[in-house]
Amino acid sequence: MLSPERVVVGYDGSAESALAVRWAARHAALLDCELQVVHCSLWPLLTKNLGPVKGIAGSGLQHQARDTLDKGTAEALSAAPRVRLRRSLLYGLPADHLRRTADGARMLVLGSRGIGGFMGLLVGSVGLELAATASCPVAVIRFDQNPDGRIVVGIDSSGSAGALSIACALASATGADLMIIHVIRPHGGRSNEAGCGQAAARRLLHTAAHDAHALAPEAVISQNFAQDTSVPRALLNASRGAALIVVGGKGRGLLRGTIGSTAHAVLHHATRPVLIARQLKPGVTAGNEKTKAAAVGLPGLLSLTAEAPGPHC
Structure with missing residues (x-):
């Protein structure tokens, strides 16, 4: 039985996915979660000849898939030797497998180029699809140059409770400082209207900081109120x-921008790990969103087999 206290990470043998596995292993260990390393092999979609070549030991596509999973496991243990580990070798396209495997997990972690080699070359394919449809937060790891740096969480006018909650959990687990930032665009109207927006923003930040202190009492928490014509630019600068950097995501589905324009821009332009904590609408599940994906004509994903508005003044 799968534990909900899991961090799931996809590994395809690429350098990007190796970085994601190491990041996931360290954070799973710090969060006292099980780490599930998943490799999805595409070969059964292309050929039935998976067995070894006659007379050549260790050959064959089946062996290659298992060897790739072994390498992913080794990457995880190199970063966190004592992490509780589960391995899964799955066959078929990766997005559906990873979405279902990560259902109810603490988070899903991906490399910046997605999972699946040539079928996931850019953030915007498998990575964006899962950021838009997974039922748990999705971390995309492009670089990991400042592992001891602070955690930055951007909140919108709703307070972004999901993003704030996981940012606090990670701050507590890692001992990192936490910066909460809320960005408003400069007001082009009268000065009293601008003052009203700033006052509301500061109240929002004060409430979020109060909640964060309750969730992460030992963390050093700061507030950052910013004004910028571009919200993503302000978040990236901070x-x-x-x-x-942790951001909430709105919307659902697989089309461009359905995680929200801010989360979409940050995901594409950040030079550090990004975690998308999407807000599911009431009654919406990852399964609902898969159905919607089929309805708009996106290709089905094959699973062959599996191993074990702001506040007012």
């Missing part, structure tokens, strides 16, 4: 030198 995250310089950070270990991680």
